[in-house]
Amino acid sequence: MAALAVAGSVSAEEPIELQGRRELFVDKTLVDSVDGAAKFVLHPPHDEGEVFQFNKPWEGLFCGYATILHVDGKYRLYYRGMPKAGSDGTNVESTCYAESADGIDWTRPALGLYEYDGSKENNIILAQSAPFSHNFSPFYDTNPDADPKQRYKAIAGTKRTELHGFVSPDGIHWTKLQDDAIFKDPKGAYDSQNIGFWSEAEECYVIYYRYFVNGRRSIARTTSKDFLTWTDPEYMSYSNTNSVTPRNHLYTNQTQPYFRAPHIYVATSARFMPGRRVLTPEQAKEIGVHPSYFNDTADAVLMSTRGGDQYDCTFDEGFLRPGLALGNWVSRTNYPVLNVVQTGPDEMSLYVNQEYGQPTSNIHRYSMRLDGFASVQSREEIGSLTTKPLTFTGEQLAINFATSAAGSVTVEIQDVDGNPLPGFTLQDAPPTIGNATNRVVRWKDKGTDVSSLAGKPVRLKFVLDDADVFSFQFQ
Structure with missing residues (x-):
């Protein structure tokens, strides 16, 4: 399937149709030029600490491949229970479920569905179904035509x-x-967490799954209109290698429609470094890690895609580092839970499976500002970013931004040739100062009303002085 039009497949002469979509600076799809001191910056999430420990007898050291869903005000956590090491896809594995009202405090409902060690007082939702509990990965189906009896897939x-x-x-x-x-x-290969979802942008179901290319763990995808008949595979390529071979092993892909801009799929992927040992045998013994699981390291990277067969790797660096804890410098740890979810008015959270193969195996919560994966930023000197020609619907332009006390963001609207439009020039624009996830931009005489420009090809120029812009949206 071809990439979406907004993914840069339009020619230089054709304006990109934004309609009312929110646009993030996780890629350079809309960017024509970046000038002065402006640059793209990745913003690592902040560790908020442990929120869930795999300490039940049916869970254990090797829990993994977790998914979090935020549906109807409830947070739902799905994960593999695996109390002892073994080969993939055996009946040692089960699928477990927990829930939360706030994404912080979690409970295990006693579901009574499957027996473990003589009791059904547990939170197991799938068992004795090898190999499917190895990597059971659910999603909430937002297809408007989906059967209500199959709303979860x-x-x-x-x-x-x-x-x-x-x-x-x-x-x-x-x-x-x-x-x-x-x-x-x-x-x-499928020996990982294979991801499915309904794409509002592509109007189809999508699966991203594991395969190997040139001996390296990589990612492929397929699409379907009915969840039963699927297209031929598309083997994903990567903008930082310009090939289907990623720079490093990508153990999980965690590709997901970003909940505030579902036409952009963000991938909080686990990056695996086989044979890159950090701990000594003595340190491994000290933390109690299984002897087979301290010879490698892993962290997470951020990629994105807007449909089609390529990941954008604008940020070719670690998104989530292992940190100070020795237990996070072992094999198959620091694997992000599938899906970033909103956990506050201006906050979203990424959950991470940590201290794998250890008695302390757990999930940590990491916080970010809304849209806060990355920004266009200028610090010591003034910089600017100018978009490609675009059209929009709406009456106001809102930005997610942050400045210092001395900094500012100024926005100019131009015609397709880069000429400032009367009333919307930099001279007409009071500096926007502060820190907000949704601030409406204004001009001296025009106020906040940009409806006269709706449907017409324009460019946006953001001028930054000690400031970040994370996203923008015509509303």
């Missing part, structure tokens, strides 16, 4: 089974969609 399976579909009316009681796999790829 999931992808699971390994190489020997290919990918199977599961459905649920409530996210707790699950059944297999059909006996046969819904998707098969001779190159598919």
Whole structure:
């Protein structure tokens, strides 16, 4: 399937149609030029501490491949229970469920669905169903035509089974969609968390899954209109290598429509570094890590895509580093939970599976400002960013920004040739100062009303003085 028009597939002469979409500076799709001291900056999330420990007998050291869903005001956590090491896809594994009202304090409901060690007083939602609990990955289906009895869907399976579909009316009681796999790829490895979702932008279901290329863990995708019939695989390429071989192993892809701009898929991917050992055997023994799990390291990177077969790797650097704890410098830890979710009026959270293979195996919460993955930034000197020609719908321009006490953001609207439009020039624009996730821009005589320009090709010029702009939207 071809990339979306907003992904830069339009020619230089054609304006990009924004309509009322929010646009983030996680890529340079809309950018024509960056001048002066302006640059793109990645903003690592802030560690808010442990929020969930895998300390039940059916959970244990090897819990992983977690997903968080925020639906109808409730946070839902799904994860693999695996109390002892073993090969992928055995009945040692189960799928577990927890829930929260705020994304911070979590409870395990006693569901009574499956027996463990003689009792059904547990939060297991799938068991004795090898290999599907190995990497069971659910999503909430936002397709407006979806069957309410199948509002929750999931992808699971390994190489020997290919990918199977599961459905649920409530996210707790699950059944297999059909006996046969819904998707098969001779190159598919699937030995990771394979991701599915409904794409509002592409109007289809999408799966991102694991395969190997040139001996390296990589990512492929397929699409479907009905969740049953899927297109031929697209093997993803990466802008920092210009090939289907990523620079490093990508263990999980965690590709997701960003909830405030679903036409942009952000990928909080786990980057795996095999054989890159940091801990000594003595240190490994001290923290109690399983002997097989301290010879490698891992962290997370941020990529994005707007459909099609390429990830944008504008930020070719670590997004989430292991930090000070020795327990995070071991194999298969620091793997982000699937999905970033809103946890406050101006806050969103990324959850991370940490201290893998240890008695302290847990999930940490990391906070970010809304849209705060990255920004265009200028510090010591003034810089600017000018967009490509675009059209919009709406009456006001709002920005998510932050300045110092002495800094500012000034916005000019230009015609397609870069000429300032009367009433919307830099001289007409009072400096925007402060820190807000949704501040409406104004001009001296025009006020906040930009409706006279709606539907007409224009450019935006952001001038930054000790400031960051994270996103903008015509509203």
